[in-house]
Amino acid sequence: MRDKISDMQNDLPAEGNGLYLNIILGSNLNLNLLDADNRYKYKQEYEDFKVTVTYVIVAMLFICYMFPFRAIDALCNFLLVWYYCTLTIRESILRVNRSR
Known part of the structure; x- marks a missing residue:
């Protein structure tokens, strides 16, 4: 499981990808969405x-x-x-991270 997580983190966008990618995916691109607090922050940013x-x-x-x-x-x-x-795109990210 940890190997899969590290592979997924390598595929996530890194910092400095530009304004457009920040707008689409959110400003917190390099976060680990396995933590409940980070999932909540991403969902709150999605609602905003x-x-x-x-x-x-x-x-x-x-x-x-x-x-x-x-x-x-x-x-x-x-x-x-x-x-x-x-x-x-954002809702797919939320669903993958088991957000309600």
Whole structure:
């Protein structure tokens, strides 16, 4: 089991992977999610991410409603697709780590 854990840790992203990877996976990339406190922190960060991006999406949809341009509509659609893809990745990480 310890060999499997060390192999998984080698596959996890290391520090300095860039802003985009930090946004998608969370800012705490090199943590050991076997600890209950670390799992809770990651889940809390996930919930904060959902709230923040939801506010941005609502603001963008309001702007899209007020200014019906095709470029703004495309940006809103891209933001929604990106949001759901990111949520899928983060939820998969939470499920693998036995989070409820």
